Amino acid sequence: MLRIINRFNIGGPTYNATFLTKFISEDYETLLVGGLPEKDESDSLHILEDYGVKPLLIPEMKRIPNLRSDREAYRKIKQIIEEFQPDIVHTHAAKAGALGRKAAKACGVPIIVHTFHGHVFHSYFGKAKTQLYKIIERRLAKLSTGIIAISPIQKEELSSIHGICKPEKIKVIPLGFDLMKFQENLPEKRMETRSKWKLEPNEVAVAIVGRLAPIKNHRLFLDVIELLAEKGIKARYFIVGDGQEKASIEQRSKELEKRYGLKIELTSWIKDIATFNAGMDIICLSSDNEGTPVSLIEAQASGVPVISTDVGGVKDILSEGETGFVVPKKDAESFAEKLQLLIEKKEIRDKMSQNGWNFVRDKFHYTTLVKNMENYYTELIENSRKNAK
Incomplete structure (x- = not known):
């Protein structure tokens, strides 16, 4: 399994990716890759070090869209996929979701999963730019085997309010932490x-x-x-x-x-x-x-x-x-x-x-997160095998 995160800055996505990489069943050989934090953000690599997780860094994967750096990050992700040969690519947050899902599809990865840790469909940009991001996410959703929302409210927003994909394609799996x-x-x-x-x-x-x-x-x-x-x-x-x-x-x-x-x-x-x-x-x-x-x-x-x-x-x-x-x-x-x-x-x-x-205590503990995610992976793998027959 290849897990791709936007960047290692302080926040839920870093914890989520770290705990899933560290504590998921040994049935899954996992490689974690991601970008570095922006200048105004705090580096969270110490979190990964605390749990003995060694990520592969892609400095070109930056928050702000940039044709040159995005192209290079995409090239590196494709190269990693071709070398690692994952059965599952799981992306976390927007930039990783865009580059990772496109690369996974291009390389023929059978199962592509994306977690929305938040979204930019209101309060970030003007109407035109917001609409553009919605169009992009709808196209990316079509490349995805499954979409994960981190709360029931977020699932409602993604499906009914913003029309990113049908609700049956979205699984709600709350974040988990070492509390x-x-x-x-x-x-x-x-x-x-x-x-x-x-x-x-x-x-x-x-x-x-x-x-x-x-x-x-x-x-x-x-x-x-x-x-x-x-x-x-x-x-x-x-x-x-x-x-x-x-x-x-x-x-x-x-x-x-x-x-x-x-x-x-x-x-x-x-x-x-x-x-x-x-x-x-x-x-x-x-x-x-x-x-x-x-x-x-x-x-x-x-x-x-x-x-x-x-x-x-x-x-x-x-x-x-x-x-x-x-x-x-x-x-x-x-x-x-x-x-x-x-x-x-x-x-x-x-x-x-x-x-x-x-x-x-129980609702947001990492053990609950890992158990829920393993069950979802199993479901996606079984569906993939049925569709392949």
């Missing part, structure tokens, strides 16, 4: 993080974790902070991540700090997110578009309540009112209302904290 590290030594980790950032015992710490990119809409998060500051609601805020929006986020944060006497920390990327999460009281997500946000799953595994905009598969990965809240996207007032409630009501935070681990 135990988020439960280990929580009191010690909480003390370590709160000591590092000089947080008072009763001071409420609110964080947002993710790329500093327009689609993540940190502007909304900062608007929410301002709405609460105007009411005199006190908390410490942490913005974890890096990216192209860093300068504007930093400038706005400094303005809010000066105007309201706030403390907003821009931490860049944090590798030991389990220790950081343990010191937080609330973790937020303000995106305009998502697949399955890893930060929310990790937060709940850490026993931290979450608040998120209603995007992608968010409603499938938290329990409304039990582990967190979902609010309409771009709605700062609704977001501020829920955040104020959690800041002021420790008893609600405590209840959600207890519920979080129980909610994500």
Whole structure:
């Protein structure tokens, strides 16, 4: 089996590809290939190293379309397929999905699978460009033996809303993670993080974790902070991540700090997110578009309540009112209302904290992911054999 991922940056696709490569049955000889992160992204190769996975790197596979680099990446993928002779090619995310599926089809690979970790069918581009991407994905879907969505909501979007392919071609397989590290030594980790950032015992710490990119809409998060500051609601805020929006986020944060006497920390990327999460009281997500946000799953595994905009598969990965809240996207007032409630009501935070681990423990563990994926591969292999007769 050849597994192809866009690039090894921090996020769900890297974890997904790593765990499937490492823990899948020995019946599958697996080679993992992928591109490198962009300049504004954090390298995630340390994740693969932690699990003893050695990938084959294709530096030419970049996020932004480029005729020269895309052609070279396609050539290298075809060469790998011809040498490795996989029975299955499984691609993860858009660029890998485009180049990998075309190369697999050209080389006569019998089973071609693609996982949508998110999509760009709204909130990224204008109408013309969005329509072009839909046309491309519909053509690529025809090359695919099977399509994987990471949530029921995403399956509905891909099939009924955007018409990428028929629903019967899509299998829902949620992401899986190594979640135990988020439960280990929580009191010690909480003390370590709160000591590092000089947080008072009763001071409420609110964080947002993710790329500093327009689609993540940190502007909304900062608007929410301002709405609460105007009411005199006190908390410490942490913005974890890096990216192209860093300068504007930093400038706005400094303005809010000066105007309201706030403390907003821009931490860049944090590798030991389990220790950081343990010191937080609330973790937020303000995106305009998502697949399955890893930060929310990790937060709940850490026993931290979450608040998120209603995007992608968010409603499938938290329990409304039990582990967190979902609010309409771009709605700062609704977001501020829920955040104020959690800041002021420790008893609600405590209840959600207890519920979080129980909610994500089995549903999003890598063992569940691997089992579901092996069952799907078996189904596709059996169908392929029947069709060959």
